[in-house]
Structures are given as C-alpha cells and as structure tokens.
Amino acid sequence: MYIKNIGLGIACSILFATCIEPLELEADQEFFSLIVDGFITNEPGPHSIRLTEVGNFASLRDGGLNQWEENAQVYITDQDGNVTTLIEGDFGFYSTPSTFKAEFGNSYTLEIIRSHGERYLSNSQTLPNEGPVIDSLLMSFKKLPSSDPVAFESGIEIFSQFQDPAEEDNFYLWTINREIFQADGCFFSQPVEQLKTLSDARQDGEIITEKIMFLQDDGRRFQSKIYVDVSQYSVSSEAFEFHRLVESQLSVEGDIFDPPVGIISSNIIRDPNQGSIPDPDHPGETLNVDPNDIVFGYFGVYNVAKKGSFIPLEIIEEKQRAIGNSKPCNELLFNLDGEPEIFKTGG
Amino acid sequence: MKLFDLLILLFVVHLSFAQTQRMIPIGYHSADGLKEQAPPPYEVSGRVIDVATGEPLVGANIYIERQEIGTSTDESGAFKLILYTGFYKLRVSSTGYETDTKTINVLGSGKINFLLTDEITELDEVIIRESNTNVINREVGKEVLSISSIKELPPIGGEADVLKSLALLPGVIIAGEASSGFNVRGGGADQNLILMDGAPLYNPSHMFGFFSAFNPNIIRDVSLYKGAIPSNYGGRGSSVVDITYKKGNFDHWNGDVTLGMVSSKFSAGGPIIRDKISVMIGGRGSYVNWLLKQAGDADIHNSRASFYDGNVLLSYAINPRNEIEYSLYQSDDSFRFAGDTSYQWQNRAQVIKWTSTLSDQLSVRVSAIQSDYEATIKDNTRFTDFDLESGILDNQLGLDFTLKPNERHTLKMGGQMKWIKVDPGALITGEESTLAPEDIMSEKAQESGLFFQHNFEISEKIDISYGIRWSNFRLLGPNSLNSYNPELQRSIENKIGQTDFSNNDLVKKYSGIEPRLALNYKLNQDLSLKAGYNRMNQYIHQVSNTTSISPVDIWKLSDPFIKPEIIDQYSLGLFKSLDQGQIEASIEGYYKDWDNVVDYKDGADLFLNDHLETELLTGDGKSYGFEVFVKKKDSRFNGWVSYTFSRSLRKIEGPFKLETVNRGEWYPSNFDKPHNFSMVTRYRFGAYTTMSTVLTVSTGRPLTTPGGKWTYQGQVLGAFNERNGGRIPDYHRLDVSLQFKWPSPHKLLAGQWTLAVYNIYGRENAFSVFFKDTFGAPPQPFRVSVIGAPFPSLSYEITF
Incomplete structure (x- = not known):
C-alpha cells in the first residue's frame, strides 16, 4: 500500500543528473527450474495450472521464451484422498474439469510428475473462509506530475470498497480479469x-477502500465506453506473502532506496523421498534427486468475489488525444467479433 | 633545481640564524634565588594553540631535530618532553598550520607554548619538513582529518563533505553518491558511532545523503577510530567518528561566509565577555529548488527540498582550571515528492560539559548529552492519507578522569550512563483515511559503561595502550514480548503467546567485557610495528534493507530475539617514514569476527511492523583485508594514495529454510567491495592558487542477479536464487577543484573561489541495478546512475 508511495517518494533523492540505462551484466548461473502458475477457487472450473521453465533473460528471438512443460501428469488431491486429474491443453496449461471447484473446509495438494519423472509436491492449501463481497468499485481521475504544462500522463484509479470481517486476519489479492472497451469503432x-x-492488519473490521489498479489513458481505452471486471481473492497468509514479494519485485523501478530483490519462495518442492529418476540421456541409468532444485511459482486455493463496472467517462477531467487506427478491426490484437453482450445489456 | 636547493638552504640558514637570536630559557631560577632546582632530567611541557581561535591543536607534532625525538599533543593540545640540561631546537607542526620552530635552553622544568597560524600560500617556496608522525604516533587505527584538508578536497555542489572525505582514507568505503552511510573495515553503516561534540547522531545526512549533516565552517577536526578503539568509546561495532567544534576566540571576533550554488553557510566566533565567555555560531541553509526545476524528469521537477542546520558553542572559562561548555546542533530536512508524499526529519544534539583541572596531573570532566532524532512521513493519497512519526531520544550522563602522573603514563577512567527510547512509529490517519491509527510500542533501555584506559610509554621504543570497558544493557518495559512455537519457523502465524511488561520492568539484560589494546614498537626512528585489538558490543541495530540511511529506516534495540552484536578486531601494521618525514607509508592488515550479525529475510516487511523479529535473521560475520597508504606532505605538492583490500562476509544458517540464506554458506554482505583505491593530490600554483584532484576506483558492490526469468500471471520476473551472487559494475570517478584566493586588500574581495567539477569525465557509475521487463525490449538489467554526468559547482568564501 503506502510502502510503494514511500519507495516512489524516496526515489526523488535522485536529484541532479540521474539516469537509468540498459546495462550489459553477466547473469548469475543459468538454471531451468519448473514454474507453476495457477490456482483454484470456490467457483466452478475449469481451473488451469500452467507449467513452464525458467527462461533466459533475453528476448523471444534470442531464446528468452519460458518453454512450457509438455506430457506432465498433474493431480489435485484433497484431504480425503480424492484425486482430480488435470488435462493437458496447449502452451503448458493443465485444466481441471469444469465441474471441479474448491469446497470450504477442504485442503488441496498439487502433485506434478514431469515427463522425465521428477515429482513435485505443493504443501497443503486450505480454502479460506468466505471472503467479503465487493460493495462497489470507485473510480477517480488521476493526473500524473509533469514538468510540461501541456503534455502529461493521466488515467483512472480504481478502488475496491468492501467490509472487512472483524477480528480475523484477512489477506486479499486483486486482479483485473479483463477490460472491455470500444475504440475507433472496434471492440476489444x-x-x-x-x-x-x-x-487487513491495519484496517481490521473497517470498510476498506483500497486502490487496486491504475488504468492509464493511452488514447484508446477511454474513447467511448469501457468496462472492467475485477476479481478479489481472499487468500492465505502464505499466499499473501508470496504475492506481496511478487508485487514488490514488479514495483522496482530503479529507486536508489529500492530494497534488494528477494528470493520468492514457492510452496512447491521437489519430492525429497523420490530418491532417483531414470536418466533421460543415458537409458538404464538413474539420476539422484537434487533436494535444492528450486521451483518458482505458487499453487493457490482462493475464495473469489467478482465485480464488474463501467468507468464513467465524465470523471475524466482532461482526456489524452485519441490515437487513430487505420487497420480493420479483425486485424487488431484482442479484437472482439461484434459488440460484447455487456455493452448491449449495460451490465 | 639549484635555485630550488639554494632557496631551501637560504631558508634553513635564515631559520637557524633567527632562532639562535631568540633563545628561550626554560626552568631558570626564580628571582629570589630561594627555589632549589631539582636534578635533571626536567619536564618541559606546554600547549599548542591556534593563534586565530585560541583552540588547542590536537595531534600537533613536537620534534627535536638533532636528538630525533618527538611527541604529539593530546586532546587538550598539551605535550610533555623529558629533557636534560642543554640547547634544543623544537619544531612544531600540524596539518594546515605553519610550522613554528623555537630554540630553548633547558635549565630546569618549565613550560613553553606554541601559537600556530593557518598555513598560507606565502609558504610557496618552502618545503615543510614534518616529523615522522606515523611512526611515533602512539595511537593505532586512528585517522585525523583537519577541516582545512577536508575543505581542500573537491566539493560536491560547493559543499565540502566531512563524511565523504573519510571515505578517501584506507579501510573506509561508501555505498555510492547518494549515501551518507559509510562502511569501515567491512562493518555496517549502523556500526559507526558518529559523535558531534560527543553527542551521537542517528541520521548524519541532508537530502537523503547528498550532503552530510555537518557545517565544515564550524568544525575543528574529525577523528576516525577504526581499530584499537579506546575504551572510553563504546556502543557501536566498527568505528567512532568524533567531530569537534571550533571554539570561539576569547579575545577577538572572526568568522567566515561561504556562498554556494545550492547552499550557503557562515560561522562566527568571538568573546561575549573578553577572556571569560566566548561563543561560536554557525548556520547553513539550502536553496536547491531552482536546481530541481531544471530537471526534465517530471517527478523531480515538481519536487521540493530544503534543509538547514545551525550550531552554537558557548565556552565559559570560570578560571584557568575550570571551564564549562554548552553546544547545540539543530538540523531540519524537508522533502516533498511530486506526488502525495513528503518527508521531514530533524536532529537536535545538546551537550553541556564541565572540565576541571584539579591539579597538574589530574583533570575531571562531567557531561550531560541529549540527542533527539525525529522523522515524519506524510502521505496525502486519497483514502489512505496518514502521518507516520518516529524518533529516537538518547540522554546520557558521563564522568571521566584523566590522570597524567608523568610523561610516560596517561590514565583515563570513568563511565557513561545512557537512557535511550526508540519510537518505531505512530500512524496518524486523516479524516477520509480508511487506515486505522496505529502506534507501534516504543522500546526503551538503559545502557551503561565503565572504562579504564592506560597509555604507557614502556621505553623509548615501546608504547602500549590498553583498556577495558564493561558495558551493561537493560531493556526495560513497557514492552510486549511475543513468543513463538520453537518447533516452527518464527512467523506471526506461529505466535503462541505474548508477555507484557510494565513501565521500567526488566525485559532482558545483557552485559559484556570489552578489552582494548594498542601496541607501538619502534624498530628504529623511521619504522614502527603497531598491533591492535578491540572487542565492541553493540546493543542498537539499524533495521533497514536499503543501502543508505533514510527516514524510513528503523532502529531496533537488542531484545531476547536480537542479541547484541559482538565484534572482535585484530590488526597489525608496519609504519614507515621516508625522506625525513616527507613521506609516510604504511601497510596494515586486519581481521574481524562478528557474533549475532543482523540480516533480513528475503523481501522483509520492516515498515510499521510490531513483530519485527519475524523478519530478521541473525548469524555470523567476518571481514578481513589489508590497507596500503602512502602520504606525501610537501607543502607545494602533497596528497596520498590509498589502497584497501577488504572482504565482508556473512553466514546465516537457521533451523528452517526461510531462516537460512544461501544454504547456510558464507555470502558477501551488501557492502563487500574487495578492491578500493583512492588518490588525492594537491598542487599549489604560485601563491594564490591550489588545484586538487580525487580519483577513486573500487569494485562494484554485491547484487542479487537473476539466473533467468519466469512468468507469473502474465508478468515477467527475475529468477533469483542466490543472495548477492553478482556485482554491479566497478566504480571509478575523478573530481577536480581549483581554489583561487584573490590578492586584494579589501576583505570582501580577498575571499577564496572554489571551482569544482565532480565526476569530471562523466562516468555513469551504477548506484544500483534492477531487472525489468519493459515494453518493446527484452527483460534486461538497467543501471541507475545518481550523478552520471560532470557536476560543476562554484563557491566563494570570505573570512573576517
């Protein structure tokens, strides 16, 4: 919350001749660890877990792709031993059946067996108690500081307002599922x-109004109509800690008082009891399990509350100049075929 | 060259001639002839004093040429020599002052004082031959920088910087430009005890470290103890920086004014009641906003910054044997970011001390000290607006005795009692804010120390200084102590209870014995071997995972979870004087061993945290290295070269994975910079112009670098798996300054211009490196350079 403000504020100590430039730097020893990205919620599925590998710190063209994991076996097991098998899709996505959803009081464990036989296990994740619903999404126009009286950056800040349950530790995570908007006659x-x-450590039991997003006016999204769809997840303290570190790392922008980046621990480890696996390069031989094999990512079990809202364009005090587009709609990224239902019904 | 030699010869002849014409008898029989003179040897004592200010000069060298013996002045500017009957030529020198030579005829014990004047440019063609001070100096691990030598270094923004000047000495490094924090022999920034006239300062910086908190116009000198620290100092692990004020002259007024580009300052001192009460005042204020408005970056363009500081020193000479001094230091910083956040912090340090000379051998000093540091962060972000106030209040009483029974012995003993209160923060929320007000419980403690120090000249060849300090720390209530399940890692989820303590209840007690030792063995007149040892206990810790001191830093007292840091340091060095004292050279090695060094969990959340112990880790530390130092003391061309090899390592191995760093192996601390080189040169052109250069080169500091990237929820992150496994690029920088004094009879025009260029070749040194996935480019490292371009400044100083 305000940690970021402090970080930004202290950045101003770069007073005189500060510059930020790309740098050639030898990277730490390269490794190709497993990445687990996904969670299940109390809503009906399908829920997806994506498996990829750590990639080079380079562009896609230079081999910087996070290669996805194929032919893995992925299972979710509850505390009663009920096993749900996830079905492999494209690009490393493994999905639950559409009927699957997390149940209150249940705990779940993720098991992954990679194509070469390495086995990974998450620690047990319990679905948190039912979280608060979003009472309303508040919007506020924000003009960013500028040294130029004419050119400036601006956008809309989105706040989630909800009643925090009293006398219990609550942890929240927000994402915007999608934004739907109309620009230049196309829908996206x-x-x-x-x-x-x-x-909620400092706002326990309060009606919380928390800034969750900033949508910058890029000359397109605020042209005529825009709808945002927000998910508010109630998560465990461990999941909160993981995502706090992710958020912290993403916020590093070169402030001279930036804290050193941290190692973000996963809740998934290599199965220490596995012993050895067949050596894929030498048939008939085995490889010992490396207990220090690091996994990146997190397997979460969350309670979700969703809310969507149109952004009232009349609150935009100063609009950015619209960016025109000469291409047909169907050649544009994220284009929708025709007017979305939400625009027709008005939400 | 022959002309040069001739000039030297003429000077020496002139000096000899002049001195033989003024023979000063010492210890002659009194007029009534009744006083019987004691048999020789005789004690010749006296003081060395700044003629302009009346201040005693500490560390001035008294040297007798023919006999090749010498000594140096103590803290009160006093010296003693044991001499037999006869003629002696005494030469007295001190950095930044003209050398004075007197010939004395010793007939018995007696006194002689030396009044030194500021070194001025008329010395153009004269070589000053100082004594071999590094060889005869008894103190081990101590460096003294006079303010005149600090002011000759190229300034940044026109401001001579006391603390950054220290970083040019061997064994001292700084993290980067925007940092007042410095590291001594591998220690953390919080392990430096920075004393302003004896009062500790908790944030010795202005504007987040661009300027240090000290007005150089009011400072007499700066002493840095980095090894064999005398036992009268305690409480911090690595070093002591003792900054002393100039004293107001008891006879007449004088002062100076300096006008600079971003700040101006003044000092003035003189008698309030002649020969009875003197005052020295100083002030400094900034006007940096015009510079901020020139910035292209919108955030900086719309930011506002200011600072000021002021000093007062009142001296009351009750009689020749008793003096009372009161000093006040007050500073204020204010910074408003272009957005919604502003920062303010204040230091106030007050010292009152009474010094009484009970006899020729015994003196006593009683002191009362208060240091008050407050920081406020104001955030006006809608719905989450707040004020966060934090601070430290440090009150101390001290009593110390100095006994000098004779020339060969000096004994110091005494004690200090400190009451310290740390307010981690109170969150005061605005009317619209949805944040709940919060007040993290203060910590308070009593820290006391008793010390004994004996400096003993065993023989002409051997000096020993040994001491012992007993420190005692009592963490007192009110306090709430959390307890955690010992079977699980320490975290808020694993908290199993809480113990509350009432006001002044004892929460936890620590104590320790801290031996100190310094040994100087003169192998011959030009070569000495020095060894040192000290143990330091530190009961207060700066809790910050940034590299610089800032208002968001938190100070934490030792408690049952965070035990005192215990640091043992061993040092051994060889000190050589060459070319009749013209060149000093030394090589010194050291090894440091730490217990209970404090580090942080990855991504520790330290802000307004009432269970801070869950975010901190403790372990072992070690640092080692060697320092090579060569100094040339010629008056026309002088300077020094310093090289330090230094490693600073830590090892944290807890019972749980999250309480272990890098699998429990040794890893570099954030300020581990193995190679550090600096070269300082000063050259006088004629009578009025001096050119100075400073070149610094060092290894880049450690950095946690990614071995790849990973994508999570559509966002690209660095895959970090080894703390401080990499390094930022090497650092180097050249600063140049030109000082010119206009030879005008009018005081206003006869000031000194200083034109300086910081970072003259515009090296874009990386202050930090971060990894970012930016649109249109692959994820890659970026370098933040704080002053990545030549930064010129101009200032003008006049004295009156």
Whole structure:
C-alpha cells in the first residue's frame, strides 16, 4: 500500500543528473527450474495450472521464451484422498474439469510428475473462509506530475470498497480479469496485467477502500465506453506473502532506496523421498534427486468475489488525444467479433 | 633545481640564524634565588594553540631535530618532553598550520607554548619538513582529518563533505553518491558511532545523503577510530567518528561566509565577555529548488527540498582550571515528492560539559548529552492519507578522569550512563483515511559503561595502550514480548503467546567485557610495528534493507530475539617514514569476527511492523583485508594514495529454510567491495592558487542477479536464487577543484573561489541495478546512475 508511495517518494533523492540505462551484466548461473502458475477457487472450473521453465533473460528471438512443460501428469488431491486429474491443453496449461471447484473446509495438494519423472509436491492449501463481497468499485481521475504544462500522463484509479470481517486476519489479492472497451469503432477485450495485495492488519473490521489498479489513458481505452471486471481473492497468509514479494519485485523501478530483490519462495518442492529418476540421456541409468532444485511459482486455493463496472467517462477531467487506427478491426490484437453482450445489456 | 636547493638552504640558514637570536630559557631560577632546582632530567611541557581561535591543536607534532625525538599533543593540545640540561631546537607542526620552530635552553622544568597560524600560500617556496608522525604516533587505527584538508578536497555542489572525505582514507568505503552511510573495515553503516561534540547522531545526512549533516565552517577536526578503539568509546561495532567544534576566540571576533550554488553557510566566533565567555555560531541553509526545476524528469521537477542546520558553542572559562561548555546542533530536512508524499526529519544534539583541572596531573570532566532524532512521513493519497512519526531520544550522563602522573603514563577512567527510547512509529490517519491509527510500542533501555584506559610509554621504543570497558544493557518495559512455537519457523502465524511488561520492568539484560589494546614498537626512528585489538558490543541495530540511511529506516534495540552484536578486531601494521618525514607509508592488515550479525529475510516487511523479529535473521560475520597508504606532505605538492583490500562476509544458517540464506554458506554482505583505491593530490600554483584532484576506483558492490526469468500471471520476473551472487559494475570517478584566493586588500574581495567539477569525465557509475521487463525490449538489467554526468559547482568564501 503506502510502502510503494514511500519507495516512489524516496526515489526523488535522485536529484541532479540521474539516469537509468540498459546495462550489459553477466547473469548469475543459468538454471531451468519448473514454474507453476495457477490456482483454484470456490467457483466452478475449469481451473488451469500452467507449467513452464525458467527462461533466459533475453528476448523471444534470442531464446528468452519460458518453454512450457509438455506430457506432465498433474493431480489435485484433497484431504480425503480424492484425486482430480488435470488435462493437458496447449502452451503448458493443465485444466481441471469444469465441474471441479474448491469446497470450504477442504485442503488441496498439487502433485506434478514431469515427463522425465521428477515429482513435485505443493504443501497443503486450505480454502479460506468466505471472503467479503465487493460493495462497489470507485473510480477517480488521476493526473500524473509533469514538468510540461501541456503534455502529461493521466488515467483512472480504481478502488475496491468492501467490509472487512472483524477480528480475523484477512489477506486479499486483486486482479483485473479483463477490460472491455470500444475504440475507433472496434471492440476489444484484453487482459490487464496488474496485481495488488493487502493485509487487513491495519484496517481490521473497517470498510476498506483500497486502490487496486491504475488504468492509464493511452488514447484508446477511454474513447467511448469501457468496462472492467475485477476479481478479489481472499487468500492465505502464505499466499499473501508470496504475492506481496511478487508485487514488490514488479514495483522496482530503479529507486536508489529500492530494497534488494528477494528470493520468492514457492510452496512447491521437489519430492525429497523420490530418491532417483531414470536418466533421460543415458537409458538404464538413474539420476539422484537434487533436494535444492528450486521451483518458482505458487499453487493457490482462493475464495473469489467478482465485480464488474463501467468507468464513467465524465470523471475524466482532461482526456489524452485519441490515437487513430487505420487497420480493420479483425486485424487488431484482442479484437472482439461484434459488440460484447455487456455493452448491449449495460451490465 | 639549484635555485630550488639554494632557496631551501637560504631558508634553513635564515631559520637557524633567527632562532639562535631568540633563545628561550626554560626552568631558570626564580628571582629570589630561594627555589632549589631539582636534578635533571626536567619536564618541559606546554600547549599548542591556534593563534586565530585560541583552540588547542590536537595531534600537533613536537620534534627535536638533532636528538630525533618527538611527541604529539593530546586532546587538550598539551605535550610533555623529558629533557636534560642543554640547547634544543623544537619544531612544531600540524596539518594546515605553519610550522613554528623555537630554540630553548633547558635549565630546569618549565613550560613553553606554541601559537600556530593557518598555513598560507606565502609558504610557496618552502618545503615543510614534518616529523615522522606515523611512526611515533602512539595511537593505532586512528585517522585525523583537519577541516582545512577536508575543505581542500573537491566539493560536491560547493559543499565540502566531512563524511565523504573519510571515505578517501584506507579501510573506509561508501555505498555510492547518494549515501551518507559509510562502511569501515567491512562493518555496517549502523556500526559507526558518529559523535558531534560527543553527542551521537542517528541520521548524519541532508537530502537523503547528498550532503552530510555537518557545517565544515564550524568544525575543528574529525577523528576516525577504526581499530584499537579506546575504551572510553563504546556502543557501536566498527568505528567512532568524533567531530569537534571550533571554539570561539576569547579575545577577538572572526568568522567566515561561504556562498554556494545550492547552499550557503557562515560561522562566527568571538568573546561575549573578553577572556571569560566566548561563543561560536554557525548556520547553513539550502536553496536547491531552482536546481530541481531544471530537471526534465517530471517527478523531480515538481519536487521540493530544503534543509538547514545551525550550531552554537558557548565556552565559559570560570578560571584557568575550570571551564564549562554548552553546544547545540539543530538540523531540519524537508522533502516533498511530486506526488502525495513528503518527508521531514530533524536532529537536535545538546551537550553541556564541565572540565576541571584539579591539579597538574589530574583533570575531571562531567557531561550531560541529549540527542533527539525525529522523522515524519506524510502521505496525502486519497483514502489512505496518514502521518507516520518516529524518533529516537538518547540522554546520557558521563564522568571521566584523566590522570597524567608523568610523561610516560596517561590514565583515563570513568563511565557513561545512557537512557535511550526508540519510537518505531505512530500512524496518524486523516479524516477520509480508511487506515486505522496505529502506534507501534516504543522500546526503551538503559545502557551503561565503565572504562579504564592506560597509555604507557614502556621505553623509548615501546608504547602500549590498553583498556577495558564493561558495558551493561537493560531493556526495560513497557514492552510486549511475543513468543513463538520453537518447533516452527518464527512467523506471526506461529505466535503462541505474548508477555507484557510494565513501565521500567526488566525485559532482558545483557552485559559484556570489552578489552582494548594498542601496541607501538619502534624498530628504529623511521619504522614502527603497531598491533591492535578491540572487542565492541553493540546493543542498537539499524533495521533497514536499503543501502543508505533514510527516514524510513528503523532502529531496533537488542531484545531476547536480537542479541547484541559482538565484534572482535585484530590488526597489525608496519609504519614507515621516508625522506625525513616527507613521506609516510604504511601497510596494515586486519581481521574481524562478528557474533549475532543482523540480516533480513528475503523481501522483509520492516515498515510499521510490531513483530519485527519475524523478519530478521541473525548469524555470523567476518571481514578481513589489508590497507596500503602512502602520504606525501610537501607543502607545494602533497596528497596520498590509498589502497584497501577488504572482504565482508556473512553466514546465516537457521533451523528452517526461510531462516537460512544461501544454504547456510558464507555470502558477501551488501557492502563487500574487495578492491578500493583512492588518490588525492594537491598542487599549489604560485601563491594564490591550489588545484586538487580525487580519483577513486573500487569494485562494484554485491547484487542479487537473476539466473533467468519466469512468468507469473502474465508478468515477467527475475529468477533469483542466490543472495548477492553478482556485482554491479566497478566504480571509478575523478573530481577536480581549483581554489583561487584573490590578492586584494579589501576583505570582501580577498575571499577564496572554489571551482569544482565532480565526476569530471562523466562516468555513469551504477548506484544500483534492477531487472525489468519493459515494453518493446527484452527483460534486461538497467543501471541507475545518481550523478552520471560532470557536476560543476562554484563557491566563494570570505573570512573576517
């Protein structure tokens, strides 16, 4: 929350001739660990877990792709031993059946067996108690500081307002599922890759109004109509801690008082009891399990509350100049075929 | 060259001639002839004093040429020599002052004082031959920088910087430009005890470290103890920086004014009641906003910054044997970011001390000290607006005795009692804010220390200084102590209870014996071997995972979870004087061993945290290295070269994975910079112009670098798996300054211009490196350079 403000504020100590430039730097020893990205919720599925590998710190063209994991076996097991098998899809996505959803009081464990036989296990994750619903999404126009009286950056801040349950530790995670907007006669539905966390430690039992997103006016999305779809997850303290570190790392922008980046521990480990696996390069031989094999990512079990809202464009005090587009709609990224239902019904 | 030699010869002849014409008898029989003179040897004592200010000069060298013996002045500017009857030529020198030579005829015990004047440019063609001070100096691990030598270094923004000047000495490094924190022999920034006239300062910086908190115009000198620290100092593990004020002259007024680009300052001192009460005042204020408005970056363009500081020193000479001094230091910083956040912090340090000379051998000093540091962060973000106030209040009483029974012995003993209160923070929320007000419980403690120190000249060849300090720390209530399940890692989820303590209840007690030792063995007149040892216990810790001191830093007292840091240091060095004292050279090695060094969990949340112990880790530390130092003391061309090899390592191996760093192996601390080189040169052109250069080169500091990237929820992150496994690029920088004094009879025009260029070749040194996935480019490292371009400044100083 305000940690970020402090970080930004202290950044101003770069007073005189500060510059930020790309740097050639020898990376730490390369490794190709497993990445687990996904969670299940109390809503009906399908829920997806994506498995990829750590990639080079380079562009896609230079081999910087996070290669997805194929032919893995992925299972979710509850505390009663009920096993749900996830079905492999494209690009490393493994999905539960559409009927699957997390149940209150249940705990779940993720098991992954990679194509070469390495076995990974998450620790047990319990679905948190039912979380608060979002009472309303508040919007506020924000003009960013500028040294130029004419050119400036601006956008809409989105706040989630909800009643925090009293006398219990609650941890929240927000994502925007999608934004739907109309620009230049085309309709778009695109993901918004922002992530926000909050602990209620200092607001326990209060009506909380928390800034969760900032949508910058890019000259397109605020042209005529825009709808945002927000998910508010109630998560465990461990999941909160993981996402807080992710959020912290994403916020590093070169402040001279930036804290050193941290190692973000996963809740998934290599099965220490596995012993050895067949050596894929030498048939008939085995490889010992490396207990220090690091896994990145997190398997979460969350309670979700969703809310969507149109952004009232009249609150935009100063609009950015619209960016025109000469291409046909169907050649544009995230284009929708026709007017979305939500625009027709008005939400 | 022959002309040069001739000039030297003429000077020496002139000096000899002049001195033989003024023979000063010492210890002659009194007029009534009744006083019987004791048999030789005789004690010749006296003081060395700044003629302009009347201040005693500490560390001035008294040297007798023919006999090749010498000594140096103590803290009160006093010296003693044991001499037999006869003629002696005494030469007295001190950095930044003209050398004075007197010939004395010793007939018995007696006194002689030396009044030194500021070194001025008329010395143009004269070589000053100082004594071999590094060889005869008894103190081990101590460096003294006079303010005149600090002011000759190229300033940043026109401001001579006391603390950054220290970083040019061997064994001292700084993290980067925007940092007042410095590291001594591998220690943390919080392990430096920074004393302003004896009062500790908790944030010795202005504007987040661009300027240090000290007005150089009011400072007499700066002493850095980095090894064999005398037992009258305690409480911090690595070093002591003792900054002393100039004293107001008891006879006449003088002062100076300096006008700079981003700040101006002044100092003035003189008698309030002649020969009875003197005052020294100083002030400094900034006007940096015009510079901020030039910035292209919107955030900086719309930011506002200011600082000021002021000093007062009142001296009351009750009689020749008793003096009372009161000093006040007050500073204020204010910074408003372009957005919604502003920062303010204040230091106030007050010292009152009474010094009484009970006899020729015994003196006593009683002191009362208060240091008050407060920091406020204001955030006006809608719905989450707040004020966060934090601070430290440090009150101390001290009593110490100095006994000098004779020339060969000096004994110091005494004690200090400190009451310290740390307020981690109170969150005061605004009317619209949805944040709940919160007040993290203060910590308070009593820390006391008793010390004994004996400096003993065993023989002409051997000096020993040994001491012992007993420190005692009592953490007192009110306090709430959390307890955790010992079977699980320490975290808020594993808290199993809480114990509450009432006001002044004892929460936890620690004590320790801290031996100190310094040994100087003169192998011959030009070569000495020095060894040192000290143990330091530190009961207060700076809890910050940034590299610089800032208002968001938190100070934490030792408690049952965070035990005192115990640091043992061993040092051994060889000190050589060459070319009749013209060149000093030394090589010194050291090894440090730490217990209970404090580090942080990955991504520790330290802010307004009432269970801070869950975010901190403790372990072992060690540092080792060697320092090579060569100094040339010629008046026309002088300077020094310093090289330090230094490693600073830590090892944290807890019972749980999250309480272990790098699998429990040794890893570099955040300020581990193995190679550090600096070269300082000063050259006088004629009578009025001096050019100075400073070159610094060092290894980049450690950095946690990613071995790849991973994507999570559509966002790209660095895959970090080894703390401090990499390094930022090496650091190097050249600063140049030109000082010019206009030869005008009018005081206003006869000031000194200083034109300086910091980072003259515009090296873009990386202050930090971060990894980012930016649109249109692959994820890659970026370098933040704080002053990545030549930064010129101009200032003008006049004295009156």
